[in-house]
Amino acid sequence: MKILxxxxxxxxxxxxxIDPETGVLKRDGVESKMNPFDLYAVEQALILQEKYGGNVDVITMGPAQAKAVLEEAIYMGADRGILISDRKFAGADVVATSYTLSQGIKKAGQYDLILCxxxxxxxxxxxxxxxxxxxLDMxxxxxxxxxxxxxxxxxxxxENQENCFRKIRLKTPCLLTIEKDVNSPRLPSYKRKTEMKNPDIVELSLSDxxxxxxxxxxxxxxxxxxxRIFPPEKNESRQLFEGPGRELGDRIFEILKLKKFVV
Ligand SMILES: Cc1cc2nc3c(=O)[nH]c(=O)nc-3n(C[C@H](O)[C@H](O)[C@H](O)COP(=O)(O)OP(=O)(O)OC[C@H]3O[C@@H](n4cnc5c(N)ncnc54)[C@H](O)[C@@H]3O)c2cc1C
Incomplete structure (x- = not known):
């Protein structure tokens, strides 16, 4: 089974x-880590590999420094990393990020299961x-x-949709997004880290x-x-009402109605 x-x-x-001109997060030089939710997906892939055999690859789109999370996943047990990186990918929103990932995945190979x-x-x-x-039409x-x-x-x-559970059978290749707290992600292995001098990482850019x-x-x-990115305006004005509970309730309701918070 091939898992990505x-x-x-x-x-x-x-x-x-945040860059005030472009509204883009300044990621260069910022202390970074693997998205905590992705640790559960990596662990899930490694559990499946232990049960059914096959390969586990990991892929990321980001600046050169994002290679660190690929290495971390490889030290956890993944076989190969794929770094998608190019200045032309900077400032991507969700659609552009997903499209770039799909192009990178097509180039990386054929997988039975893609986990996020x-x-x-x-x-x-x-x-x-x-x-x-x-x-990916999957x-x-x-x-x-x-x-x-x-x-x-x-x-x-x-799947768990707001505590409504559904059992679903689907055909491979398919993509699953993994919930948090479904397993206990293993730590990167110090032994793998010292033994693997050059972890297997492939780099892809737009020209690929x-x-x-x-x-x-x-x-x-x-x-x-x-x-535009700006902190929410602080509003410290307040009104104090006094009186019996029922009357206060009615007054507050009227104010909320006036401000269209309730109808
Ligand atoms: C309206 C809007 C405008 C935005 N505009 C900008 C902008 O102008 N510039 C900008 O820099 N950002 C922008 N962003 C943020 C940017 O779109 C997201 O960081 C990016 O699309 C990834 O989405 P996400 O972090 O919400 O991932 P989610 O959808 O929350 O992530 C789900 C899973 O997808 C996978 N995944 C997500 N991103 C990656 C990745 N890069 N590589 C590999 N796997 C991944 C992981 O498995 C992750 O757990 C914008 C976001 C929104 C909502």
Whole structure:
């Protein structure tokens, strides 16, 4: 079974700066780590590999420093890393990120299963998995809490949508986004780290893709763009009402109605 896990490098700190011109996160030089949700996806892939054999590759799109998360996944047990990196990919929104990933995946090889984390801790849209699957014309299920069986060309999964569980059987190749807390991600192995002098990492850029049209990538290929980033305005004005509870309730209701918070 060939499994590919999509992992993203996210800021490891809350003090990140945003470029006021472009509205893009300044990622260079910022302390970074693997998106915590992706650890569960990597662990899930390694569990499947132990059970059914095969390979586990990991892929990321990001600047050169994103190579660190590929290495971390390889030290956890993955076989190969794929870094998709090119200045032309900078400033990508969800559509452009998913399209770039789909192009990179096509180039990387054929996989039975593609796993993603449920969401990231920075962009946090939870849309990259499903959109990548659509670009790859692949069946997909989100918020997977369990992969109970792999039988021939089928996988049996349980999805968790707001505590409503559904068992779904789908054909491979397919893409699943993995819920958090479904396993205990293993730590990177110190032994693997010291033994592997050069972890197997392939680098892909725009010129390696099937579609080399720059307009489909990065800021140019992003239908959504940040116009302005600003902290929410602070409003410290307040009104104090006194009186019996019922009367106060009615007054507050009237105010909320006036402000159109309730109808
Ligand atoms: C309206 C809007 C506008 C935006 N505009 C900009 C912008 O102008 N510039 C900008 O820099 N950012 C922008 N972003 C953020 C950017 O779109 C996201 O960081 C990026 O699309 C990834 O989405 P996400 O972090 O929400 O991933 P999610 O969908 O939450 O991630 C789910 C899973 O997808 C996989 N995944 C996600 N990203 C990657 C990746 N890079 N490599 C490998 N796997 C991945 C991981 O498995 C992850 O767990 C914007 C976001 C929105 C919503």
């Amino acid at each position: 896990v999509c992992i993203k490098q996210v800021p490891g700190t809350t003090s990140v700066e 984390g449920k969401q990231t801790t920075d962009g946090d849209t939870a849309q990259v998995g499903p959109e990548t699957a659509e670009f 069946e997909h299920v989100t918020n997977v809490k369990e992969i109970s069986a792999v039988e021939g060309y089928e996988v049996l999964v349980t 893709f099937e579609d080399v049209n720059e307009e489909n990538y990065g800021l140019l290929g992003s239908p959504t763009q940040v116009e």
